[in-house]
Amino acid sequence: MAQQTINRGTAANDGTGDTLRSAAAKINSNFTELYTQNTTLAAVATSGNLTSLTDVTISTATTGDVLxxxxxxFVNSQLNLSDLANVATTAPTTNQYLQWNGTSWVPATGSGSISLSSLSVTQASASGAxxxxxxxTTGVFTYTPPTLTGLGYTAPTQLSLGIGxxxxxxxxxxxxxANVYSQEADLPSAVTYHGMFAHVHATGKAYYAHAGNWEKMITESTFKTLVAASTDFADFKTRIAAI
Incomplete structure (x- = not known):
């Protein structure tokens, strides 16, 4: 019931206000409502149960219910995202997420949804700092290393190191x-690298570059074997040439 206000008239004793009986009826009605509400509140305080309130209807309450x-x-029910004023959503689907469109949160799917396994790192060419x-969108971190020039560093050259x-x-x-080559054919130019020493794994021999050719060297044991097997100097030269 809404509060009932007694009409006192425009001026004292002008006969335009409520009669004494009518005014007393309004007073009684107001007090009756106050006492009724007080009785209800007292019942709630005694029972500790919201259902004692006349404007509360509670069915079987479950965890997470709100009034x-x-x-x-007031009735009990579950609170959903769709109950929020700035969320517009339907039944969610797998991997959906909420995306802000400037006015509200709306469901979205696609490339905006990434997982930790989607993250990766790429390295770009050095640039600036x-x-x-x-x-x-892709979940990719891109690292661009700084250029050494910006750090006051100048890479050494062959000439600055005094080599060559x-x-x-x-x-x-x-x-x-290590100065090993697999085959004789792998040896570099004897003209360019005159005086260079190298080892060829396939022959097990050492070589040196001279006069545009790679000269094969023999071991001490091989030399002794050739000397012992030779019948004369001419035979020795023949055996040496055959190595």
């Missing part, structure tokens, strides 16, 4: 390197 006003009473970029244009004195230090 929703239907226009005439470097950068790390992320593509939120001058003698290099290593002092007491040794030079260790």
């Amino acid at each position: 929703r006003f239907t226009g005439s009473a 470097g950068a790390l970029a992320y593509n939120n 244009n001058a003698d290099v004195d290593f002092g007491q230090f040794k030079i260790k390197y």
Whole structure:
């Protein structure tokens, strides 16, 4: 019931207000409603149950239920995303996600949905101060390393290291390197690398470049064997040439 207000008239004793009986009836009605509400609240306080309220109807309550006003009473129900004012969604499908369109959240599918397994990294060519970029459509991180020029570094050249244009004195230090070729045909130009020593794995021999040719060297044991087998110097030269 809405509150009933007593009409006191426009001025005192002008006869335009409620009669004493009518005013008393309004007073009684207002107090009756107050006492009724107080009785209901007292029942709720005593029972601890919302169903004691006249405008609350609760069916079997389940975890996550909320009270929703239907226009005439509060009833219990589950709260869904579609109940939110800024969410417009239908029944969700597998891998759907909510996407903000500027005014509300709407369901979307497609490339916007990625998983951790979709993430990957690529490296671009060096450029400027470097950068790390992320593509939120493909899930790819792209790393661009910085150029060394921007760091005040100049890569050494053969000439700046003194190799190829001058003698290099290593002092007491040794030079260790593998100088093995699989076949004789793999040896580089004897003209270009005059004086170079190399080893050919297929023959097991050492070679040196001289006068445009690779000269084969023999071991001490091979030399002794040839000397012992030769009948004279001419025979020795023949055997040497056959190696």
